[in-house]
Each structure stands twice: as structure tokens, then as C-alpha cells.
Amino acid sequence: MSEDAPSLRPRVVIVGAGFGGLQVARGLADAPVDIILVDKHNYHCFQPLLYQVATAVLSPADVAWPVRHILSRQDNVTMLMAQVTGVDRAAQALITSEGPIPYDFLVLATGATHSYFGHEEWAPFAPGLKDIQDATHLRRRILVAFERAEASDDEAARRRLLTFVIIGGGPTGVEMAGSIAEIARHALAPDFKRVDPRTARILLIEAGPRLLPVLTEPLSAYARRRLEAMGVEVLTGRPVVDIGADHVELAGGEIIPASTKIWAAGVRASPAAQWLGVETDRAGRCLVGPDLSVPDAPEIFVIGDTAAVSDPAGKPVPGIAPAAKQMGDHVAKAIEARLAGSTAPAFRYRHDGDLATIGRNSAVVKLGRLELTGFLGWMFWGFIHVYFLIGTRNRIAVALAWLWNYVTHQRAARLITGEPEVSEAESKKPPLRQAS
Amino acid sequence: MSEDAPSLRPRVVIVGAGFGGLQVARGLADAPVDIILVDKHNYHCFQPLLYQVATAVLSPADVAWPVRHILSRQDNVTMLMAQVTGVDRAAQALITSEGPIPYDFLVLATGATHSYFGHEEWAPFAPGLKDIQDATHLRRRILVAFERAEASDDEAARRRLLTFVIIGGGPTGVEMAGSIAEIARHALAPDFKRVDPRTARILLIEAGPRLLPVLTEPLSAYARRRLEAMGVEVLTGRPVVDIGADHVELAGGEIIPASTKIWAAGVRASPAAQWLGVETDRAGRCLVGPDLSVPDAPEIFVIGDTAAVSDPAGKPVPGIAPAAKQMGDHVAKAIEARLAGSTAPAFRYRHDGDLATIGRNSAVVKLGRLELTGFLGWMFWGFIHVYFLIGTRNRIAVALAWLWNYVTHQRAARLITGEPEVSEAESKKPPLRQAS
Numbered sequence: 001m002s003e004d005a006p007s008l009r010p011r012v013v014i015v016g017a018g019f020g021g022l023q024v025a026r027g028l029a030d031a032p033v034d035i036i037l038v039d040k041h042n043y044h045c046f047q048p049l050l051y052q053v054a055t056a057v058l059s060p061a062d063v064a065w066p067v068r069h070i071l072s073r074q075d076n077v078t079m080l081m082a083q084v085t086g087v088d089r090a091a092q093a094l095i096t097s098e099g100p101i102p103y104d105f106l107v108l109a110t111g112a113t114h115s116y117f118g119h120e121e122w123a124p125f126a127p128g129l130k131d132i133q134d135a136t137h138l139r140r141r142i143l144v145a146f147e148r149a150e151a152s153d154d155e156a157a158r159r160r161l162l163t164f165v166i167i168g169g170g171p172t173g174v175e176m177a178g179s180i181a182e183i184a185r186h187a188l189a190p191d192f193k194r195v196d197p198r199t200a201r202i203l204l205i206e207a208g209p210r211l212l213p214v215l216t217e218p219l220s221a222y223a224r225r226r227l228e229a230m231g232v233e234v235l236t237g238r239p240v241v242d243i244g245a246d247h248v249e250l251a252g253g254e255i256i257p258a259s260t261k262i263w264a265a266g267v268r269a270s271p272a273a274q275w276l277g278v279e280t281d282r283a284g285r286c287l288v289g290p291d292l293s294v295p296d297a298p299e300i301f302v303i304g305d306t307a308a309v310s311d312p313a314g315k316p317v318p319g320i321a322p323a324a325k326q327m328g329d330h331v332a333k334a335i336e337a338r339l340a341g342s343t344a345p346a347f348r349y350r351h352d353g354d355l356a357t358i359g360r361n362s363a364v365v366k367l368g369r370l371e372l373t374g375f376l377g378w379m380f381w382g383f384i385h386v387y388f389l390i391g392t393r394n395r396i397a398v399a400l401a402w403l404w405n406y407v408t409h410q411r412a413a414r415l416i417t418g419e420p421e422v423s424e425a426e427s428k429k430p431p432l433r434q435a436s
Numbered sequence: 437m438s439e440d441a442p443s444l445r446p447r448v449v450i451v452g453a454g455f456g457g458l459q460v461a462r463g464l465a466d467a468p469v470d471i472i473l474v475d476k477h478n479y480h481c482f483q484p485l486l487y488q489v490a491t492a493v494l495s496p497a498d499v500a501w502p503v504r505h506i507l508s509r510q511d512n513v514t515m516l517m518a519q520v521t522g523v524d525r526a527a528q529a530l531i532t533s534e535g536p537i538p539y540d541f542l543v544l545a546t547g548a549t550h551s552y553f554g555h556e557e558w559a560p561f562a563p564g565l566k567d568i569q570d571a572t573h574l575r576r577r578i579l580v581a582f583e584r585a586e587a588s589d590d591e592a593a594r595r596r597l598l599t600f601v602i603i604g605g606g607p608t609g610v611e612m613a614g615s616i617a618e619i620a621r622h623a624l625a626p627d628f629k630r631v632d633p634r635t636a637r638i639l640l641i642e643a644g645p646r647l648l649p650v651l652t653e654p655l656s657a658y659a660r661r662r663l664e665a666m667g668v669e670v671l672t673g674r675p676v677v678d679i680g681a682d683h684v685e686l687a688g689g690e691i692i693p694a695s696t697k698i699w700a701a702g703v704r705a706s707p708a709a710q711w712l713g714v715e716t717d718r719a720g721r722c723l724v725g726p727d728l729s730v731p732d733a734p735e736i737f738v739i740g741d742t743a744a745v746s747d748p749a750g751k752p753v754p755g756i757a758p759a760a761k762q763m764g765d766h767v768a769k770a771i772e773a774r775l776a777g778s779t780a781p782a783f784r785y786r787h788d789g790d791l792a793t794i795g796r797n798s799a800v801v802k803l804g805r806l807e808l809t810g811f812l813g814w815m816f817w818g819f820i821h822v823y824f825l826i827g828t829r830n831r832i833a834v835a836l837a838w839l840w841n842y843v844t845h846q847r848a849a850r851l852i853t854g855e856p857e858v859s860e861a862e863s864k865k866p867p868l869r870q871a872s
Contacts, residue, residue: 042583042852059495061849068627069850078629081583081852098587132853147478147517151534191504193514393840393848400836404829412829413497414505416478416517417568 009034009076012335013094013103015084015272017044017067020304020324021109025077027332031339035077036101038094042066042081045132046389048321049398051172053135055142055179056187056411060132062397065390084110087275089297105299105335108272108286109328112305112319115268115283122243126165126261129172136417138262142180143416145260146188149195156257162200163258165248167240168265169206170213171356174223176262177204178359181230186409202232203256205248207239207265212364214318214354219364222373226358240265267319269306276300281308290346291334292327301334303327311349321388322352357381360406445470445512448771449530449539451520451708453480453503456740456760457545461513463768467775471513472537474530478502478517481568482825484757485834487608489571491578491615492623492847496568498833501826520546523711525733541735541771544708544722545764548741548755551704551719558679562601562697565608572853574698578616579852581696582624585631592693598636599694601684603676604701605642606649607792610659612698613640614795617666622845638668639692641684643675643701648800650754650790655800658809662794676701703755705742712736717744726782727770728763737770739763747785757824758788793817796842 010033014021017039025037043064052058071077082096093100114128127137142164149161162184166177184200204211204227210220211227211234224234235250242249248256269284278294279287285308286294292307294300304324309317317323326349334344353367355377363377372380382402389395401412446469450457453475461473479500488494507513518532529536550564563573578600585597602613617638624633640647640663646656647663647670660670671686678685684692705720714730715723721744722730728743730736740760745753753759762785770780789803791813799813808816818838825831837848 042579042850059497059849060853061495061851064851066627066850068624069846072627075629078586080587081580082587132851136853143478144517150514151516151518188504191502191508193511393844393846396836397848400832408829410505410829412833413495414478414502415497415500415568417496417572 010104010339011036011102012105012107013038013101014107014109015039015094016109016111016304017041017079018047018109018111018304018324019321020328021107022067022070023325023328024107024109024303024332024335025071025074027329028335029074029076031076031332031336033076033105033335033339036080036103037067037071037077038080038082038084038096038101039067040081040083041131042068042079043132044070044390046394047130048385049389050129050132050135051175051179053132053413054129054138054176055183056139056414057179057405058398058401059413060136062394062401063389064132065394070390084275087300089276089300092299103299105301105338107301107303107331108275108306109302109304109324110270110272110306112267112269112283114263115266116263117266119243122263125243125245126167126248126263128263128267129176130267139413140416140418141260142183143414146184146192146195146197146200147416148259150192158195159201160246160257161259162195162197163203163256164200164260164262165203165205165256165258166262166264167205167243167248168263169204169208169211169234169236170264171354173204173206173262173264174211174227174356174358176264177202177227177232177234178230178357181227181232182359182409183411185231187411187414203258204232204234205238205240205250206234206236209237211236212354212356215356215364215366216371219366219371219373223356223358223364226362230359267305272302272306276302283308291344292331292347293334293344298338301331303331309347309349311351317349318351320354323349326350355381355384446540446775447472447538448541448543449474449537450543450545451475451530452545452547452740453477453515454483454545454547454740454760455757456764457543458503458506459761459764460543460545460739460768460771461507461510463765464771465510465512467512467768467772469512469541469771469775472516472539473503473507473513474516474518474520474532474537475503476517476519477567478504478515479568480506480826482830483566484821485825486565486568486571487611487615489568489849490565490574490612491619492575492850493615493841494834494837495849496572498830498837499825500568501830506826520711523736525712525736528735539735541737541774543737543739543767544711544742545738545740545760546706546708546742548703548705548719550699551702552699553702555679558699561679561681562603562684562699564699564703565612566703575849576852576854577696578619579850582620582628582631582633582636583852584695586628594631595637596682596693597695598631598633599639599692600636600696600698601639601641601692601694602698602700603641603679603684604699605640605644605647605670605672606700607790609640609642609698609700610647610663610792610794612700613638613663613668613670614666614793617663617668618795618845619847621667623847623850637694639694640668640670641674641676641686642670642672645673647672648790648792651792651800651802652807655802655807655809659792659794659800662798666795703741708738708742712738719744727780728767728783729770729780734774737767739767745783745785747787753785754787756790759785762786791817791820 046063082098086095184197188197273280286302305319355365357363363381365372365377482499518534522531620633620636675687709716722738741755791801793799799817801808801813
């Protein structure tokens with residue numbers, strides 16, 4: 001059969017090569033279908049380690065792997081790099097930058113992006129962390145702040161430049177705060193001559209009563225103690241009411257001058273629901289049926305962070321990689337069941353646990369009744385993440401980068417790349433001190 | 437002495453943290469001076485390996501290292517990340533984005549950029565390779581071309597997308613051509629389903645009579661044979677007369693449809709001469725005196741690719757790292773001599789040799805009378821480059837990446853990052869074949 005001859009096999013179009021989308025493609029490896037996997041990038045990004053790209057521990061290539069290569073041995077998959085703009089449900093076609101793609105089954109696994117709770121004007125001042133571009137952008141902002149502080153002669157400007165505010169006390173916020181504290185205290189400290197990076201102020205602000213609310217109270221309290229021991233100021237029960245180029249304002253009126261703000265507080269689903277014209281929950285996630293298909297369209301499935309799904313106890317399924325993978329497995333089986341003329345069972349989420357790393361030698365892990373903290377939790381966290389990385393090369397590269405960082409305290413990827421973006425307040429600088 | 441107290445020591449301001457600028461700073465480590473090293477980036481880039489970033493072998497962080505870290509143990513250096521816009525010779529101050537910086541001695545080591553010989557309109561179609569940004573941009577172009585070919589149903593468009601034209605037969609052109617041939621034939625070949633990357637056409641075009649003109653004729657001929665064996669079409673004596681979004685035109689009228697063009701043909705100096713208002717040669721390089729200082733300004737030195745210097749035999753000093761380093765050494769000594777009240781000797785360039793790699797197991801090396809080719813030349817090339825990399829971590833990372841590439845034929849950094857840039861001709865695509 002020539003490559004371009006029409007196929008008689010049903011076509012499954014999957015949008016998104018994240019944890020969920022990849023799992024669907026792999027689950028259909030032996031099914032009599034033709035799969036087209038569409039993504040705007042050519043790589044699968046391992047989001048749980050993105051914060052280490054943002055804080056210069058890892059390079060982008062360490063946490064990303066070409067989708068083509070992951071699926072190169074699976075003959076029934078074609079990968080297409082394209083931007084999706086909509087779904088023509090009447091014509092059963094996905095609308096993309098490379099033209100329409102007809103489908104027999106459609107799986108939308110397009111993930112989530114940042115949500116500023118109606119304050120989209122905060123986005124340029126407090127970027128979030130969802131993809132490789134976000135990570136290198138944050139890396140630039142963090143490293144540039146130290147550079148500008150070194151160049152500044154104004155004490156107030158220096159303080160502002162050396163203040164880092166992380167908004168949101170979930171795993172990403174905790175991990176970013178810990179990692180920025182470490183880069184300031186150790187990796188950068190010996191290299192600056194005019195400012196002392198160890199004096200950097202790092203604030204982690206959470207609107208709710210405690211950090212890491214998915215974990216137990218003792219684990220939350222442990223995470224807080226560890227962060228405070230590393231020099232992070234943790235503020236809980238303090239909603240943010242305003243963010244500008246050079247400040248964060250908390251409820252109650254306290255204003256914190258800060259050049260670098262990082263948003264780790266909220267996400268909303270990708271626009272899959274708009275493409276389909278289906279109902280959503282408040283976070284923009286598609287309301288799906290028990291088998292994860294869309295109401296009135298059994299051939300369309302929505303999975304991962306862009307689907308609103310509850311576990312058997314009625315609790316919302318969290319937006320984490322294992323949940324997306326389980327949904328991907330389910331949809332692959334559901335499509336096979338349909339092709340075999342039977343109906344798909346209902347999806348049942350199984351929660352394995354939660355974990356977050358805080359810094360060198362400390363992490364919190366909860367797996368069923370097992371709780372780990374400290375060095376043991378940290379080693380467990382590391383092994384799990386290396387294990388789930390895709391590709392031998394990335395596992396070796398990440399393990400070596402961590403070993404290097406552990407032994408030397410150095411960060412291997414301290415590069416400021418991308419276009420400079422100077423905030424208005426920082427662009428006017430007094431001259432350096434005059435030589436005598 | 438407080439950090440900000442006025443210093444009584446003369447201030448040396450160095451612009452550019454490349455091979456030349458770094459060498460000046462290091463050469464003055466024990467001199468009674470205060471050094472300010474200014475660069476627009478926070479890293480020193482190891483340009484000889486940039487082509488491996490452009491062809492996805494290495495990550496940017498493997499060939500770059502924070503300047504602050506390199507100089508962290510040298511107490512008399514302050515590093516400033518800033519954009520330089522001019523020199524106020526009357527006030528003896530460097531003009532930068534962070535304000536004016538007064539100097540007692542000024543060293544401009546600002547390198548070179550691409551020259552299109554008066555055809556600057558070719559720049560967007562045929563980008564060159566001078567810094568990390570250029571390298572990731574080229575990497576994007578090369579990888580996107582294969583992606584678009586896979587998505588295209590038009591045979592002429594596929595051919596154009598799979599045609600890569602490298603203009604300029606010097607070391608960079610030879611290295612890029614060889615590396616693109618290898619990525620197409622090996623790393624990408626198994627991962628594409630609708631096109632065969634091994635059918636990619638790779639052309640290396642040189643206006644002069646032979647490749648690598650700085651080497652002997654037998655070495656040039658060897659390089660050509662090796663490239664041809666790897667599937668590269670080598671055209672010599674063929675000047676390029678036009679470059680557009682989708683083609684290259686050669687003298688004589690031949691038009692080659694090609695989506696990806698890479699410029700490796702000419703460089704011109706950075707605008708140091710304009711900042712100083714001094715005379716230049718045709719490539720824009722400052723004409724300097726025998727001690728590398730500027731006429732009528734013994735306190736201003738220009739070195740590296742932005743200075744026009746001849747060797748004792750009257751031949752122009754080539755724009756390579758060893759030459760920049762020798763000039764840096766010389767200027768450090770010249771400044772020390774001035775401070776001691778004596779005059780600096782004339783600079784004498786010592787040419788150690790030339791080398792270029794072609795591909796797996798083949799390189800050409802000429803060191804004095806010693807000539808190496810094949811596996812031996814290739815090993816020598818590799819050891820020399822790892823040896824001259826800065827930092828143990830980068831040496832290990834590069835050596836491991838090469839080992840990985842050698843054993844698996846895989847490229848570790850196959851990421852398409854940065855903003856999409858779709859050429860007009862490629863942006864309208866027919867739909868993918870219909871499912872039956």
C-alpha cells in the first residue's frame with residue numbers, strides 16, 4: 001500500500017502530545033486504526049520538571065523528547081506539527097494551520113494554561129510555567145533580576161530587584177520557591193561582587209490556609225518549616241489583590257515591591273470546549289460523560305487537564321500526569337471496544353499519591369498511608385521522576401545534572417536567552433559610580 | 437574598602453566576553469587595576485561548536501558558561517550585562533544601556549556578525565550562525581522544514597522543503613553541511629512516515645575555486661570527497677546572485693528551489709569603528725596600530741574579529757579563537773607596560789594551524805607540517821575542542837553528548853523552540869488526504 005493511498009481503517013485524530021495524548025496513541029498500537037497525533041510542538045514535554053529548567057538546573061532538551069522519536073516504531077501513527085484552531089463537528093474534521101483533518105474518532109488532550117481569575121492584565125508581570133517557552137522566559141527573568149541588581153546603584157531598586165514573589169502554594173509554587181532560594185544562596189552567591197545574592201528575599205504567597213493543600217496537615221507544616229529554614233518567607237491566608245510591573249499588593253493593603261513575580265496559583269483549561277461548543281465547569285474544562293466522551297458525540301473524547309472528571313467518591317480528578325495517563329488508557333480501550341461493537345465502561349480514577357520536592361535533601365511524599373519526608377522523600381521523588389522520564393538519554397542527562405548540582409551547588413544552564421524585556425521602572429538607570 | 441567607595445586604581449573597561457575579551461581580563465588578574473567587563477549576554481559562548489547546537493547535537497548550555505562564574509575568583513573584575521551604544525572619547529566613557537561607564541583604558545573585543553556583501557535583504561532568508569540565538573533559530577528552521585515536508589501533499593513543495601543550501605565553503609559551511617547530512621540520513625530517517633529524510637538534498641555552495649581555502653589543496657579535495665560520500669552536493673566556483681524565501685539563484689541563471697538557506701559566506705566587524713570614529717578596512721574592522729591601540733588614542737585597544745591586523749608576513753590575521761586570545765594576551769601585557777611607564781611591544785601573530793570537522797570519523801587538521809584526516813583528524817578535533825571548552829561540567833556534557841550521538845546516531849536536542857516563522861509560500865497548505 002502506497003503511503004498516500006486511501007486507507008480503509010478508521011482514523012483516530014489525537015490533539016496534544018502530553019501525558020494523556022501519548023498514552024492514547026500507545027494504547028492503540030495494535031488496534032486496526034490510523035492515528036494522526038497533532039501537536040503545536042515537535043516534542044513531548046515532561047512538565048513535572050519544568051521548574052528545574054526555569055531555575056537553570058536542567059536544559060530544555062533534558063525534559064523534552066521528539067514525539068516522532070517516541071512513536072517511531074509504532075507503524076499506525078503519523079505525527080503532524082500544527083496549530084489547531086477548531087473542530088468542524090458536522091464535517092467530522094479538525095481545523096488546523098495545515099488544513100482540515102477528517103476524523104472518525106477525535107481525542108482532545110490539550111491541557112491547561114494559567115488562569116489569573118479574571119485579572120488577565122497580571123499575566124505580563126507574573127508569568128506562569130506550563131511549557132518550555134515559559135520556563136526559559138522565567139529563567140531569563142530570574143537571572144536578569146540579579147544582573148540588574150548588580151548594575152544598580154539605587155538601594156531601593158536593588159531591594160526590589162532582589163525580591164522574588166511566588167504566588168500559589170501548590171507543588172509548583174513550593175518547588176519554585178525552594179529552587180530560587182537555593183540558586184540565590186549557593187549557585188549565584190560567589191559570582192556577584194556588588195550585591196550579595198544571599199540577601200535576596202523570596203516570598204511564597206498562598207491565599208488558602210496552608211501550603212500543599214492536597215497533602216495532610218503535618219506534611220504541609222513540614223514543607224513550610226523546611227522552606228523557612230531555607231530562607232523563604234511563607235505567607236498563607238493572604239490573597240493577592242493586585243500585581244504590577246514592580247509590586248504585589250496583598251489583601252489588607254500591604255504592598256511588596258518586587259521585580260520578579262511568578263504565577264503558580266491557578267490554571268484554566270485549553271479552549272477545547274470552545275472548539276466543540278460544549279458545556280464547561282468554572283475552570284473551562286469540558287463536561288464529559290462517564291466514558292470521557294462528549295454529550296451527543298460518542299466519537300469525541302476529552303481527557304487530561306481539559307476534561308472535568310470526578311473520581312468514584314465524587315471528588316474532582318486532579319490535574320496531574322498519572323490522571324491524564326489513566327484517562328488516555330481508558331480512551332484507547334473505549335475506542336477498541338467501540339470498534340468491536342461493544343460499549344466502553346465508565347472511567348474510574350485511581351489516586352496513587354502526591355509528592356513535591358522542596359529543596360536539597362527534602363521532599364514530601366504521600367502514597368496511600370505511606371508518608372515520606374526529608375532525604376528519604378527526596379530520593380524517592382528523584383527516582384520516580386527519572387523513572388518516568390522518556391528516553392535513556394534524558395534519564396542519564398537529568399541524573400548527571402542532579403549529581404553535578406548536588407556536589408558542586410552549581411546550576412548548569414545559567415543562560416539568559418531570548419529577547420530582553422525591560423520593565424519601564426528598570427530601564428532608566430543612574431550611571432555607575434565614577435572612577436576617581 | 438566598601439564596595440562603592442571611589443577607587444584610586446585605573447579602570448579598564450572591556451567590551452565583549454568572547455575569547456579576546458576574557459583573555460584580557462584574565463591577563464590582568466594580578467594587575468593593580470579595576471576591570472569592568474561588559475557584555476550583552478551573561479555567558480561566554482564557545483563559537484566553534486555553535487553549529488552542533490544548530491544541528492541538535494548539543495544544548496545551548498553545553499557551549500555557554502556564565503561569565504560571572506568564569507571570573508568569580510578574580511577579585512578585580514566586575515561583570516556588567518548591558519548593551520553598548522557608543523563611546524564618548526572626549527569624556528573617556530563607554531555609553532551603555534545601563535548608563536555611561538568612565539574608563540582609563542578601553543578594550544573593544546566585540547566580534548563580528550554576518551555580511552551579505554551589500555545584499556542585506558537576504559538576511560531573513562539565509563540566516564547565519566554567530567551566537568546562541570542564531571543557533572536555536574537555525575535549529576528551528578532545519579527541523580521545521582522536515583515537519584512541513586511530512587505534512588505536505590505537494591511533491592514540489594516537499595522537494596523544496598527537503599532542500600538545504602549552505603552558502604560558503606569555509607569551516608562553518610563544511611561543518612553545517614556534514615552535520616545536516618548526518619541528521620537527515622540517520623537521526624531523523626526512522627522517525628518520519630510520509631517522507632524519507634534520507635532523500636533530502638544538501639548543497640554546499642562556494643564562490644571560490646575550492647572548499648576550506650586556508651588549507652592545502654589535498655586537504656580541500658579530501659573534505660570535498662568525504663562530503664560527497666555523505667550525500668552533500670558540493671558546488672565550487674558558483675557565486676550566489678540572489679536569495680529569496682524559496683530559492684537560491686546562482687551566477688549563470690540556475691535557480692535552486694530551497695526552503696532552508698544558511699549563510700556561512702562572509703562576516704563584517706561589529707560597529708566598534710563607528711563608536712570610535714576610526715578608519716576601517718573593507719570588512720568594517722578597525723585599523724589599529726602595531727600595539728593594537730587606536731591611532732591618537734593609546735588608551736583604546738581593539739582586538740579579535742573587529743580589528744584589522746596583519747601577521748609578520750603581512751597576511752591578515754584570521755578571525756579565529758586562537759588569534760583573538762593572542763591579541764587579548766598582548767593587550768593585557770600592553771596595559772601593564774603602560775602602567776609601569778614603559779611602552780608596549782608590537783603584536784606578533786603566531787599561526788598554530790587550521791582544522792574543520794566534516795562528519796563522523798572525518799576531519800581535516802593542519803598544524804605546521806602535520807596534516808591529519810579521517811578518524812585520527814576527527815579524534816584530534818574532538819579532543820582539542822573538549823580541551824578548550826570552559827568548565828568541567830561542559831567538557832563532560834559535550835563528551836557524553838558526542839558519545840551518545842556516536843553510539844545511537846541520535847541527536848539529543850531535537851527541539852523546535854521560539855516563535856514560528858512561516859514563509860508566505862509555505863503558509864497555505866492543501867488539506868491532508870481524506871480518510872475514506
